[in-house]
């Protein structure tokens with residue numbers, strides 16, 4: 643495998659637990675300096691993939707190269723070059739902010755003086771000044787998350803893995819968190835982030851859609867939306883619940899999900915004129931063809947019929 647331009651490269655990466663294939667033949671090529679997302683529902687293999695890429699879990703099959711090193715085999719060397727923020731808050735709740743950061747600096751073997759400077763930097767960067775003496779356990783979700791990110795980036799990793807980093811924070815903190823990720827990315831850090839939120843996935847430069855361990859699609863969000871094998875029509879009018887049930891009996895209707903007072907209908911792309919085709923089926927209701935969203939992409943490539951909503 644050619645590794646120069648890619649932070650992560652895999653061929654056929656797989657992991658089984660007994661009879662269950664948690665990750666099944668995943669190929670990845672994640673460019674350096676980008677933010678790359680794993681999008682998929684609970685249990686689709688996001689964490690298992692990340693654990694293999696960090697060297698914490700051995701693949702049962704396939705090849706993995708991370709920052710030019712082959713895994714398994716380079717775990718120790720990679721440890722200093724990668725950062726990992728797990729789904730759950732992984733710091734000590736009964737230590738203060740400062741004690742937690744000092745502890746992490748020690749684990750990474752930062753010389754004392756450098757550690758002091760770096761911790762100062764991180765406290766400022768992640769708005770933790772004034773909280774040095776606060777117990778980590780008493781902080782809000784957003785503050786904990788900023789502390790976790792400070793800890794994960796203590797040693798200035800080239801590659802940062804974030805496993806559902808925002809599942810415990812509100813939308814405003816989530817937006818702010820993403821701004822910080824883009825700051826890190828601008829400094830050259832490659833970021834791999836797993837999520838089940840569509841709006842987060844849409845912020846990534848590139849993204850893989852995972853379902854039951856299998857990669858169903860990958861590309862930039864814009865590319866994925868452009869290449870989607872379906873057209874999207876929104877229908878407005880009365881009795882949309884009943885209309886939805888009727889439309890779903892047709893094979894050419896991939897999904898129908900209500901959004902406010904409109905029904906969002908995905909029609910297979912071999913129907914050349916979806917408005918004309920839907921006309922007789924929707925009675926006199928108003929129709930508009932609209933641009934696809936990432937959620938539409940997810941629905942078409944996983945075959946799951948969306949119930950509507952912001953996460954998968």
Ligand SMILES: Nc1ncnc2c1ncn2[C@@H]1O[C@H](COP(=O)(O)OP(=O)(O)OP(=O)(O)O)[C@@H](O)[C@H]1O
Nearest residue numbers: 659662664682683684685686687688689690691806
């Ligand atoms: N150590 C393990 N032993 C047995 N099964 C496991 C183990 N780890 C994960 N699995 C199974 O592998 C599948 C993928 O799990 P994984 O945690 O990677 O999914 P995920 O997409 O990260 O979802 P979540 O967000 O819920 O963690 C699940 O069916 C899970 O139960």
